[in-house]
Amino acid sequence: MDTLCDRTRGQSTPVTCFYFDFTERKEQSATNVLGSSLKQMVSGTGRIPEEIWHALREQKEAVSGRRPQLVDIVKMLQLITSSQRTYMCIDALDECTTAQRFRLFDSLKEILDKSPNARVFMTGRPHIRAEIENHLAGRAASVSVSPARDDIVSYIRFRLSHDETPDAMDMSLEADILEKIPENISEM
Numbered sequence: 637m638d639t640l641c642d643r644t645r646g647q648s649t650p651v652t653c654f655y656f657d658f659t660e661r662k663e664q665s666a667t668n669v670l671g672s673s674l675k676q677m678v679s680g681t682g683r684i685p686e687e688i689w690h691a692l693r694e695q696k697e698a699v700s701g702r703r704p705q706l707v708d709i710v711k712m713l714q715l716i717t718s719s720q721r722t723y724m725c726i727d728a729l730d731e732c733t734t735a736q737r738f739r740l741f742d743s744l745k746e747i748l749d750k751s752p753n754a755r756v757f758m759t760g761r762p763h764i765r766a767e768i769e770n771h772l773a774g775r776a777a778s779v780s781v782s783p784a785r786d787d788i789v790s791y792i793r794f795r796l797s798h799d800e801t802p803d804a805m806d807m808s809l810e811a812d813i814l815e816k817i818p819e820n821i822s823e824m
Contacts, residue, residue, distance in 0.1 A: 637651075637653050637725060640723060640725070640757075644723070647721075648720065649720065649721045649722065649723065650676070650677040650680050650716065650720070650722045650723070651676075651680075651722075651723045651725070652672070652673040652676040652677055652722075652723070652724050652725065653676075653724075653725040653726075653727065654669045654672050654673065654724075654725070654726050654727070655727045655728060656726070656727065656728040656729060656730075656731035656732050657728070657731060658728075658731045661731065661732070661733055664731075664732060664733075664736065665736050665739070666706055666736050666737075666739035666740040666743055667703075667705065667706045667709060669726065669732075669736075669740055670706065670709045670710065670713060670740070670743055671703070671704065671709050673713065673724050674688075674709055674712055674713055674716075677713070677716050677722070678716075685715060685716065687712075687715050688712050688715060688716070691704070691708060691711070691712055692704065695708065706739065706743060709743075710743050710746050710747060713747050713751075714746070714747055714750040714751060717747055717750075717751035717753065717754040718750050718751045718753075718754075720753060721753040721754075721755070722751065722753065722754045722755070723754075723755050723756075723757065724744075724754065724755070724756045724757070725756075725757045725758075726740075726756065726757070726758045726759070727758075727759045728759060728760060729758045729759065729760035729764055729768075730760040730761040730763065730764050731760075737764070737767065738767075738771065741767070741768070741771035741772060742771065744756055744772065745771065745772055745775065748772070748775050756776075758776075762780070765778050783821065785818050788817065788818040788821055789814055789818055792813060792814055792817055792818070793814070796810060796813070
């Protein structure tokens with residue numbers, strides 16, 4: 637994220653990010669994810685585009701200040717992303733509920749269909765790759781990223797060296813940990 641933000645600084649290129657959290661699953665709907673992206677895009681521009689300002693006022697006046705619905709947010713995002721390069725980053729997509737993930741994919745597809753300069757970067761565990769490819773066919777590329785065994789071992793050694801109860805482990809247990817954990821990490 638930092639690298640992307642650094643590279644786009646001064647270019648009026650919106651960069652948004654949303655981090656899914658398993659403990660907040662119920663609050664993290666497609667509406668909230670894309671609403672957060674919209675808010676980040678608008679706040680980053682310094683001014684609210686006229687069309688969005690009117691749409692938000694209509695929402696507020698229509699039903700005693702109700703929040704925009706997903707369909708409205710998608711239209712607003714299409715307005716912004718259709719005219720400029722835009723990056724939307726969504727982390728830990730696998731932490732999103734399946735139903736909300738499908739709603740998010742459908743909404744992202746609508747945005748991408750109208751916005752050739754929009755780019756979406758998603759991270760998640762391997763089991764959702766097929767979902768992404770099915771829902772965003774032709775609009776997504778997958779890249780597998782796996783940690784190197786040496787990196788895992790280095791990290792475990794570091795954590796063990798900072799253990800608050802070092803006397804609780806003998807050399808045999810430490811050797812087992814350094815052997816078994818890297819074997820079982822796979823593509824996590």
